Amino acid sequence: MKKILITGSAGFIGSNLTERVLKECPEASVIGIDNMNDYYDVSLKEYRLEKLLKYPNFEFIRGDISDKSLIFGIFEKYGFDVAVNLAAQAGVRHSIENPDVYISSNIVGFYNIVEACRNYPVEHLVYASSSSVYGGNKKVPFSTDDKVDTPVSLYAATKKSNELIAHAYSKLYNIPSTGLRFFTVYGPAGRPDMAYFGFTNKLVNGETIKIFNYGNCKRDFTYVDDIVEGIFRVMKNPPEKKKGEDGLPIPPYAVYNIGGGKPESLLDYVRTLSEELVRAGVLPQDYDFEAHRELVPMQAGDVSVTCADSTALERDFGFRPQISIREGLRNFAEWYKEYYMAEN
Numbered sequence: 001m002k003k004i005l006i007t008g009s010a011g012f013i014g015s016n017l018t019e020r021v022l023k024e025c026p027e028a029s030v031i032g033i034d035n036m037n038d039y040y041d042v043s044l045k046e047y048r049l050e051k052l053l054k055y056p057n058f059e060f061i062r063g064d065i066s067d068k069s070l071i072f073g074i075f076e077k078y079g080f081d082v083a084v085n086l087a088a089q090a091g092v093r094h095s096i097e098n099p100d101v102y103i104s105s106n107i108v109g110f111y112n113i114v115e116a117c118r119n120y121p122v123e124h125l126v127y128a129s130s131s132s133v134y135g136g137n138k139k140v141p142f143s144t145d146d147k148v149d150t151p152v153s154l155y156a157a158t159k160k161s162n163e164l165i166a167h168a169y170s171k172l173y174n175i176p177s178t179g180l181r182f183f184t185v186y187g188p189a190g191r192p193d194m195a196y197f198g199f200t201n202k203l204v205n206g207e208t209i210k211i212f213n214y215g216n217c218k219r220d221f222t223y224v225d226d227i228v229e230g231i232f233r234v235m236k237n238p239p240e241k242k243k244g245e246d247g248l249p250i251p252p253y254a255v256y257n258i259g260g261g262k263p264e265s266l267l268d269y270v271r272t273l274s275e276e277l278v279r280a281g282v283l284p285q286d287y288d289f290e291a292h293r294e295l296v297p298m299q300a301g302d303v304s305v306t307c308a309d310s311t312a313l314e315r316d317f318g319f320r321p322q323i324s325i326r327e328g329l330r331n332f333a334e335w336y337k338e339y340y341m342a343e344n
């Protein structure tokens, strides 16, 4: 891997992946692009980026993937071997209030990336899909063989569209592509719009947190290092280019789940979080968690359970997520203490 593009490199997963590549592949040059939008606290993106800018083999471009001429210019200039598209407008709930940005970043932006891969061929295009494509799938665990034609949010619809567009481009132009369906990713310097982070902010302020679906939602929480490990292994192994009996290329196309396959109830997850926040000194030793939680009904666009079948990932890449919720939330709590409360 020589020249690597990582979009969304100031984002949660993107910054962790970029650092991993920079550390492990000093011979590679990594070009990161991010529009640094203010969907959540931009200083968190700057903090992540600051760490990356210390590496001599990293270059950052502040820009938008929905800007076609910018993207084409970058592909032409660098000639990437691998492109990893993680830039997207994330968040299920935000897509209900702000649909436009999902179309420009997740649809137009993604289209620009695949078109650029067509015009300036890459060895492998890897892109973020999401467990949200499974919508209200009743069968668990969720398998990539399951039918996913009934998204329940615009966000999910954009991610499913990415997989469809990637398939068409793989077929038409023989572009090796792999889509990765991530399952609820958490960890240090994560996204403040996600439940564990928002809950922490509220608990610190002495507020009460609302736990949806009366705490009966189950999520396959996946620690960010496990996601990065999965992406890193996948990046180096594009789907093979083969020809069918008709002499035409079989699309070098793949989609995998990356999730631990051990769904946890939201209530248990948040209880572990509160214990780890106490342990890290973010919350006081005598913190009364039960007094600060309220069990409320489900919200529009939410699904009651997510659970990954990651056997294909394990079969093809010898890996499945390992890190326990206790360990992952401990790392988050310790990071939170250091980042927000260091002077205390």
Ligand SMILES: NC(=O)c1ccc[n+]([C@@H]2O[C@H](COP(=O)([O-])OP(=O)(O)OC[C@H]3O[C@@H](n4cnc5c(N)ncnc54)[C@H](O)[C@@H]3O)[C@@H](O)[C@H]2O)c1
Pocket (backbone or CB within 6 Å): 007, 008, 009, 010, 011, 012, 013, 014, 033, 034, 035, 036, 037, 045, 063, 064, 065, 066, 085, 086, 087, 088, 089, 090, 091, 104, 105, 109, 128, 129, 130, 131, 181, 182, 183, 184, 185, 186, 191
């Ligand atoms: N975190 C999760 O639980 C999760 C789960 C499933 C899928 N995903 C997907 O993984 C990817 C990374 O997610 P994340 O959690 O790191 O989110 P994030 O919001 O932290 O990272 C995305 C980054 O992309 C940038 N960005 C957004 N639109 C852009 C645009 N048009 N041009 C350039 N940059 C743009 C943002 O500024 C941000 O830094 C996304 O595609 C997301 O949909 C995340």
